Amino acid sequence: xxxxxxTGQTYNTTRTADPLITxxxxxxxxxxxxxxxxxxxxGTGNYTLELAKTGLxxxxxxxxxxxxxxxxxxxxxxxxxxxxxxxxxxxDAMFDGAIATLTIHHWxxxxxxxxxxxxxLKSGSNLVIFTATSEQMRNYWLHHYFPKxxxxxxxxxxxxxxxxxxxxxxGFEITKTEKYFVAADLEDLFLYAGKRKPEIYLDPEIRxxxxxxxxxxxxxxxxxxxxLLERDIKSQKINIVRDRFDDRMGDYLFIVLSxxxxx
Numbered sequence: 629x630x631x632x633x634x635t636g637q638t639y640n641t642t643r644t645a646d647p648l649i650t651x652x653x654x655x656x657x658x659x660x661x662x663x664x665x666x667x668x669x670x671g672t673g674n675y676t677l678e679l680a681k682t683g684l685x686x687x688x689x690x691x692x693x694x695x696x697x698x699x700x701x702x703x704x705x706x707x708x709x710x711x712x713x714x715x716x717x718x719x720d721a722m723f724d725g726a727i728a729t730l731t732i733h734h735w736x737x738x739x740x741x742x743x744x745x746x747x748x749l750k751s752g753s754n755l756v757i758f759t760a761t762s763e764q765m766r767n768y769w770l771h772h773y774f775p776k777x778x779x780x781x782x783x784x785x786x787x788x789x790x791x792x793x794x795x796x797x798x799g800f801e802i803t804k805t806e807k808y809f810v811a812a813d814l815e816d817l818f819l820y821a822g823k824r825k826p827e828i829y830l831d832p833e834i835r836x837x838x839x840x841x842x843x844x845x846x847x848x849x850x851x852x853x854x855x856l857l858e859r860d861i862k863s864q865k866i867n868i869v870r871d872r873f874d875d876r877m878g879d880y881l882f883i884v885l886s887x888x889x890x891x
Contacts, residue, residue, distance in 0.1 A: 642837035645674040646816040649758065649808070653727050654682055656756045656804065656884050663724035666748065668713050668741075669731030673699030673706060674816075679727070680706050687723070689716060713741035718748050726755040730818055733759070733785045734839070742798040742885075752889040755800065758808070760820070760880045761788045768820055769866075769873045773853040780844040781819070791883060800885035807878025820879050826866050830858055 653675065659665060661683030667676040670688030672695050680686040689711040690696055700708050711717045713728070713735045726745055735741045745755050762785045771778045792802055810823040819838050822828040835841040841850070860866040 642817040642834050643671070643674060644815050645678040646814055648811065648814075649729070649816060650675060650678045652806070652808075652882055653729065653756055653758065654679060654684075656806070656882055657684075657725040657727065657754050659684060659725045659754075664722065665725045665727065666716070666718070666723045668716065668726060668728045668745065669734060670699065670708075671695045671731075673702065673708070675727065675729050676706050677702055677704055680704055684725075687718070712736070714744055716744050716748050720747055721750045723749050723753065725749070725753050727758070728755065729758045730760075732757060732791070733781075738786055738790065739794040739797065742794050742800065746798045746800060746887055749887045751887055753887050754803075755885040755887075757791070757883040757885065758880060759791075759883070760785060761791075762786070763788060764877050764879060764881065767873045767875055767877060768879075769823070769870045770820070772869050772872075773857045774845065774849055776846040776849050777840055777844055777853075780846075781840040784844070788881070788883075795883075795885045799887065801888055802883060803886045804882075804884040806882040806884075808880040808882060809875065810879045823870075823875075823879060826857060826861055826870075830854060830861075 657665060662685060664685045664687065665679065666687045666689065668689055670676045670690045671692070673688045676686045676688040676699070686706045688699060688706055688708050691710065691712050693710065696708050696710055709717060714737050726749060732738060749755065762782045765778065765782045765785060768778060795802055810820055812824045814821050817828060817834050817837060819840050828834050857866070860869060
């Protein structure tokens with residue numbers, strides 16, 4: 629929470645909604661124009677606002693006053709409300725769909741949050757989670773330069789098995805998973821956005837928008853890691869380092885959890 633109160637003012641400069649990710653969220657929710665969709669952990673509302681442009685009636689909820697203040701500065705039909713994933717202040721079966729984009733690792737209680745999302749969704753609706761699993765993160769080349777930070781980030785990130793377990797316990801059925809591989813033209817500069825452009829990590833403004841650097845990084849590790857990274861970029865040794873890491877599992881994952889009509 630304190631992290632996002634502190635970074636909210638500069639968050640939008642590096643964390644703009646990526647068109648491809650927005651498109652996949654739109655398709656995977658499976659909703660039609662006018663449907664009510666809740667974006668849980670919406671932050672400053674970048675994806676919320678872009679999805680609203682497609683004709684969805686979007687609702688954004690986030691625990692950070694600073695983030696929501698920035699979101700509310702936009703002229704849009706989005707309805708913003710402060711709230712937590714574990715306690716969503718809306719009635720039962722209100723929404724036709726839900727999204728959670730790069731946020732579940734910040735939730736205090738994933739099991740409780742998924743039960744709460746199940747409660748506010750109508751039967752036949754989809755919850756689309758976009759996240760990195762701890763299994764995928766083992767294959768980030770960032771481990772070579774920032775091992776302590778990456779260890780902390782992996783410990784914070786739910787495994788796919790936990791998402792499956794808590795999701796099914798809540799009543800959902802996982803109906804689809806889709807791997808996401810970081811593209812060179814990615815516009816949302818989250819943790820592994822520099823997979824193909826390692827030089828972005830040398831920019832302190834970009835690091836401010838990445839929670840792992842802003843909140844989990846060990847202070848003594850960052851200067852030395854950045855120095856080594858910069859040296860390897862100049863010598864092109866970074867290419868050798870990257871080749872040691874296997875990305876066949878994908879870099880991130882879309883997970884579709886469905887509240888079946890029979891439920």
